[in-house]
Amino acid sequence: MKFETLRDAGLLGAMSAEGRELVLPQGIFYWSGRAKQEAEINATIGSAQGKSSEFLEGGGDDVRTFYLPSVVKHLKALDPEKIAPYAPICGLPRYRVAWREWIIRKLSPFYKFDSALIGQPIVSPGVTSGLAYVARLFASPGDTIVCHDRRWENYDLVLSDMLGLKIRAARLFNEAGSGLDVDSFVDAVRETAKTQDVVAILNFPNNPTGYMPTVDEGLALQKALLKVADESGKKLILVFDDAYDGFVYEKNAAQISLFGHFIGAHPNILPVKCDGASKEFLFYGARVGSVTFAYHPSWGEPAKLSAEFDNKVGALIRGTISNSNLAFQHAVAAAIESGVECDSERARVISVLAERYSIIKSAMASNLPESAVADPFNSGFFCFINLNPPAEDFADKLLKNRKLGVIPLSDSSTGFNGIRVAFCSVEAKDIPETIDRIVAELDK
Numbered sequence: 001m002k003f004e005t006l007r008d009a010g011l012l013g014a015m016s017a018e019g020r021e022l023v024l025p026q027g028i029f030y031w032s033g034r035a036k037q038e039a040e041i042n043a044t045i046g047s048a049q050g051k052s053s054e055f056l057e058g059g060g061d062d063v064r065t066f067y068l069p070s071v072v073k074h075l076k077a078l079d080p081e082k083i084a085p086y087a088p089i090c091g092l093p094r095y096r097v098a099w100r101e102w103i104i105r106k107l108s109p110f111y112k113f114d115s116a117l118i119g120q121p122i123v124s125p126g127v128t129s130g131l132a133y134v135a136r137l138f139a140s141p142g143d144t145i146v147c148h149d150r151r152w153e154n155y156d157l158v159l160s161d162m163l164g165l166k167i168r169a170a171r172l173f174n175e176a177g178s179g180l181d182v183d184s185f186v187d188a189v190r191e192t193a194k195t196q197d198v199v200a201i202l203n204f205p206n207n208p209t210g211y212m213p214t215v216d217e218g219l220a221l222q223k224a225l226l227k228v229a230d231e232s233g234k235k236l237i238l239v240f241d242d243a244y245d246g247f248v249y250e251k252n253a254a255q256i257s258l259f260g261h262f263i264g265a266h267p268n269i270l271p272v273k274c275d276g277a278s279k280e281f282l283f284y285g286a287r288v289g290s291v292t293f294a295y296h297p298s299w300g301e302p303a304k305l306s307a308e309f310d311n312k313v314g315a316l317i318r319g320t321i322s323n324s325n326l327a328f329q330h331a332v333a334a335a336i337e338s339g340v341e342c343d344s345e346r347a348r349v350i351s352v353l354a355e356r357y358s359i360i361k362s363a364m365a366s367n368l369p370e371s372a373v374a375d376p377f378n379s380g381f382f383c384f385i386n387l388n389p390p391a392e393d394f395a396d397k398l399l400k401n402r403k404l405g406v407i408p409l410s411d412s413s414t415g416f417n418g419i420r421v422a423f424c425s426v427e428a429k430d431i432p433e434t435i436d437r438i439v440a441e442l443d444k
Contacts, residue, residue, distance in 0.1 A: 054066070055352065078331065095123060107263075127275060127278060152207045171184040179217060182217060193236070230268070245280055371388050
């Protein structure tokens with residue numbers, strides 16, 4: 001957008017330097033908006049959707065956004081006094097206790113750690129703001145932040161455009177395209193540590209590729225980052241973007257966040273978990289996220305560390321959105337406290353997505369031509385297909401010619417170019433047709 005009307009009115013010139021430079025990218029919401037109008041099959045939406053019979057007892061053929069009935073039940077039962085008031089700045093105490101217990105419950109079967117070293121989650125309005133708060137707390141404009149080349153497009157808006165950080169992109173996949181490139185990420189962290197303390201983001205299951213490291217890759221990453229922390233003497237702020245935590249469909253993959261590898265692991269490593277109800281509890285519009293710090297035993301009493309982080313992050317929250325939604329925190333906390341009921345509802349949804357994953361993986365293996373290469377994937381809501389034709393042009397043709405909506409992603413600096421396919425929002429019966437339409441447009 002050129003902002004010609006604002007310019008001619010003299011208002012563009014009246015803006016701050018940041019205001020003049022800000023541009024909302026033509027990204028996911030643009031393509032999703034078009035797909036809603038033009039597509040017969042919409043594989044743009046990053047939310048689980050399908051017939052209500054797939055996730056509701058007694059459901060029918062009506063297509064709905066998946067949700068957890070226990071969350072909705074508790075939301076409907078709330079007293080107005082749990083809806084109308086302001087929430088505390090750092091979150092409802094009941095929710096913070098419940099979410100901390102939820103994290104420990106998920107991690108405990110897979111990692112050995114001292115749960116006392118996990119701080120009290122701080123509530124943010126979605127994972128997006130949690131990531132922004134952590135980056136703002138630990139990085140100054142002009143600093144470098146490490147993340148992968150295959151990344152959620154909003155990282156660039158939040159980290160680069162809004163916060164003025166330089167992104168150092170590590171390769172997500174090794175040269176063979178068979179798995180995680182541990183060395184590339186560790187080398188990027190090591191290089192950055194030569195001049196500054198390091199903020200590095202690990203987003204698994206990855207958006208847009210749907211990749212979760214294998215158990216062995218997670219261990220290799222832990223070992224290598226501990227070595228960098230030892231040798232560099234710099235603080236490593238490891239930020240785990242765990243928006244899709246737990247949606248894993250292969251047994252050899254790490255079943256839950258790699259955050260568990262780093263709790264109390266090294267005095268130079270601060271692990272930070274950014275997650276929330278948006279994806280984990282299928283409560284996208286609630287905008288209830290969490291930022292959870294884990295400590296090293298040499299740093300002092302965890303309760304005191306948590307209180308001081310509350311003050312720091314609380315200042316960022318108070319200075320931006322003031323607080324998050326009270327009612328939704330009550331509803332999610334009650335669902336977590338319900339235990340088995342909530343767990344079984346989530347398991348049902350994960351089972352549906354696992355079936356879709358299996359179908360799309362098989363369809364791509366059988367039908368994709370050599371000119372279209374799917375990245376490895378085993379988890380999450382998406383898969384990614386690398387292309388030769390420019391991604392945006394191809395996505396436009398898919399919509400116009402094949403009535404199929406996908407998200408194009410590209411980065412000329414890394415050679416990243418392809419389409420994200422959201423199998424989470426495509427019914428199982430339509431998945432083979434989705435791949436057929438992609439192949440037909442490629443063959444045109």
